Amino acid sequence: MPQAKPKPRAARTPLAKSPTGIQGLDELTGGGLPKGRVSLVCGKAGSGKSLLAMEFLVHGALRYGEPGVCMNFEETEEKLTANVASLGFDLRDLTKRKKLLIDYVLIERSQITEAGEYNLDGLFVRLAHAVKTIKAKRVVLDSVQALFAGVGDSAILRSELQRLFRWLDDNNLTAIVTGEAGIDTLTRHGLEEYIADCVIALDHRVTEQISTRRLRIVKYRGTSHGTDEYPFLIDEDGISVVPITSLALTHKALTSRISTGVPALDDSMEGKGFFRGSSVLVTGTAGTGKSSLAANFARSACARGELCLYFTFEESPSQILRNMRSVGLNLEPWVRKGLLQFSAMRPTSTGLEGHLAVIHRLITQVRPSVVVIDPITNLISASGSYDVKSMLVRLVDFLKVQHITSMFTNLTFAGDPQERTAAAVSSLMDTWIVLRDSKPNGRPRRELYVLKSRGMAHSREVRELIVSKRGLDLGAVLSDHTVATHVAGK
Amino acid sequence: MKKTTARKRPAKTSQSDFFILRLYIAGQTPNSMTAIANLKKICEDKLQGKYRIEVVDLLVKPQLAKGDQIIAIPTLVRRLPPPVKKIIGNLSKTESVIVGLDLQPALK
Numbered sequence: 001m002p003q004a005k006p007k008p009r010a011a012r013t014p015l016a017k018s019p020t021g022i023q024g025l026d027e028l029t030g031g032g033l034p035k036g037r038v039s040l041v042c043g044k045a046g047s048g049k050s051l052l053a054m055e056f057l058v059h060g061a062l063r064y065g066e067p068g069v070c071m072n073f074e075e076t077e078e079k080l081t082a083n084v085a086s087l088g089f090d091l092r093d094l095t096k097r098k099k100l101l102i103d104y105v106l107i108e109r110s111q112i113t114e115a116g117e118y119n120l121d122g123l124f125v126r127l128a129h130a131v132k133t134i135k136a137k138r139v140v141l142d143s144v145q146a147l148f149a150g151v152g153d154s155a156i157l158r159s160e161l162q163r164l165f166r167w168l169d170d171n172n173l174t175a176i177v178t179g180e181a182g183i184d185t186l187t188r189h190g191l192e193e194y195i196a197d198c199v200i201a202l203d204h205r206v207t208e209q210i211s212t213r214r215l216r217i218v219k220y221r222g223t224s225h226g227t228d229e230y231p232f233l234i235d236e237d238g239i240s241v242v243p244i245t246s247l248a249l250t251h252k253a254l255t256s257r258i259s260t261g262v263p264a265l266d267d268s269m270e271g272k273g274f275f276r277g278s279s280v281l282v283t284g285t286a287g288t289g290k291s292s293l294a295a296n297f298a299r300s301a302c303a304r305g306e307l308c309l310y311f312t313f314e315e316s317p318s319q320i321l322r323n324m325r326s327v328g329l330n331l332e333p334w335v336r337k338g339l340l341q342f343s344a345m346r347p348t349s350t351g352l353e354g355h356l357a358v359i360h361r362l363i364t365q366v367r368p369s370v371v372v373i374d375p376i377t378n379l380i381s382a383s384g385s386y387d388v389k390s391m392l393v394r395l396v397d398f399l400k401v402q403h404i405t406s407m408f409t410n411l412t413f414a415g416d417p418q419e420r421t422a423a424a425v426s427s428l429m430d431t432w433i434v435l436r437d438s439k440p441n442g443r444p445r446r447e448l449y450v451l452k453s454r455g456m457a458h459s460r461e462v463r464e465l466i467v468s469k470r471g472l473d474l475g476a477v478l479s480d481h482t483v484a485t486h487v488a489g490k
Numbered sequence: 491m492k493k494t495t496a497r498k499r500p501a502k503t504s505q506s507d508f509f510i511l512r513l514y515i516a517g518q519t520p521n522s523m524t525a526i527a528n529l530k531k532i533c534e535d536k537l538q539g540k541y542r543i544e545v546v547d548l549l550v551k552p553q554l555a556k557g558d559q560i561i562a563i564p565t566l567v568r569r570l571p572p573p574v575k576k577i578i579g580n581l582s583k584t585e586s587v588i589v590g591l592d593l594q595p596a597l598k
Contacts, residue, residue, distance in 0.1 A: 106559045113587075114577070115579040122548065125548040129552035147561070
């Protein structure tokens with residue numbers, strides 16, 4: 001069964017939080033946005049500000065019983081409704097059920113002449129009326145920027161905005177104000193100066209033709225928060241942020257064991273196999289049986305009634321099923337039972353961070369006890385290799401905290417010292433299994449040895465890996481090919 | 491509270507000459523009172539007998555703010571003749587009001 005999620009530490013701070021319902025963001029902020037306060041979400045056009053704000057309202061209405069008002073200065077109710085319909089948000093229904101109220105504020109500068117003193121009481125009246133109508137607890141102002149274009153007197157506007165934010169605070173409304181990024185400032189009109197409690201910046205960068213979205217918590221009064229940039233993803237389920245789940249190496253190491261899927265391999269690891277919650281790296285040149293090993297590992301998990309999530313970056317699920325049948329492995333029953341779930345992605349379909357975000361989200365949704373990533377080589381190709389390590393650190397940490405046992409396969413190339421490609425990765429891994437081809441006396445054979453496996457006595461002998469219709473097995477110890485000579489030969 | 495100050499409409503005036511002006515206020519604030527006084531004065535000077543003023547207090551009828559897209563208070567909306575025009579402020583800048591409402595007699 002999937003492992004239970006470790007309980008979050010009890011909040012030490014009395015600061016009340018209002019959950020956004022956005023995966024990852026609530027973890028990052030220790031529970032959500034400051035309750036009854038105004039938060040600023042800023043970023044360039046298209047960085048996801050409006051979506052974040054809208055999700056905050058929709059989740060608030062659906063999950064947390066907090067109706068919300070969206071004062072939108074940019075898009076009409078119809079457009080907004082259509083925009084988020086693809087995410088499965090039915091704003092019309094929410095509006096009908098009085099859980100959401102959208103007020104589109106149109107400012108047509110060309111229509112307006114200024115003749116004397118004024119204030120923005122009209123806006124206050126509208127907002128107060130909307131809040132009262134549905135007893136709202138959440139408010140979104142998206143984006144007040146438009147007011148600067150519409151109201152000529154920016155001195156009035158600034159003091160009125162301050163009054164507005166104070167009004168929101170006084171009425172105990174949890175609010176998101178969005179603001180367009182300036183050139184050297186967080187927002188074009190310095191809105192951040194008025195927001196004391198929480199500022200979140202969104203960014204959207206393109207590196208080597210691959211775009212990555214990032215989120216940074218610029219400030220959050222009264223809460224310790226990471227100041228790093230966290231990758232986030234916008235897809236058919238909305239926003240999900242990939243947090244660093246463990247800022248310190250504090251995860252508990254489990255002592256229970258889990259089969260490798262190959263009995264003979266279990267035997268060489270104290271007869272018990274991997275530690276549960278550990279990470280396993282399988283490296284090898286093409287055709288040495290990496291995927292077969294991974295599939296055996298997956299099957300043994302399913303056979304125990306555990307859930308396995310299998311990420312594939314090379315082959316389609318049906319291709320894997322077909323190929324595995326040829327080595328005596330019928331995975332289909334487990335797929336039908338829902339114990340084996342595949343996720344196939346092209347490595348170049350998104351950036352590394354995007355993949356990480358997808359992996360995180362799926363793992364959080366499916367809650368598997370075993371994860372296979374086959375192969376990580378392709379992920380490395382999707383990015384400059386310097387990112388890879390930090391990404392894998394995050395992923396491995398995440399898996400360990402959840403007590404998920406993971407197997408990563410990595411393709412090495414003939415003649416290429418595998419230590420180089422695996423260098424970034426291997427130090428993170430608890431167990432490293434090396435597969436290779438060899439042709440003693442002209443007869444090709446596959447070989448396997450366990451290069452390392454932390455915390456256990458394991459055989460380091462090179463064994464023949466026998467791949468047949470009856471499945472995987474290990475042959476006799478190959479005394480003429482010891483690890484020592486192999487390492488020395490490099 | 492929707493005060494309607496109807497003026498007698500001279501028979502001769504065509505529809506396009508007649509002004510319907512709606513002034514939005516939010517409570518009896520000094521700016522609102524000033525705006526009402528200023529508006530009456532300007533109308534008497536420029537539009538005698540050809541106008542009607544409606545004062546809408548949004549504290550009483552907040553739902554009316556949305557229809558005319560009211561943000562600033564006070565806001566004067568010229569509902570007739572078309573096109574719709576808006577003037578924000580207490581209407582103390584008489585010249586701006588006259589320009590904004592397009593009350594200048596056409597140049598002959």
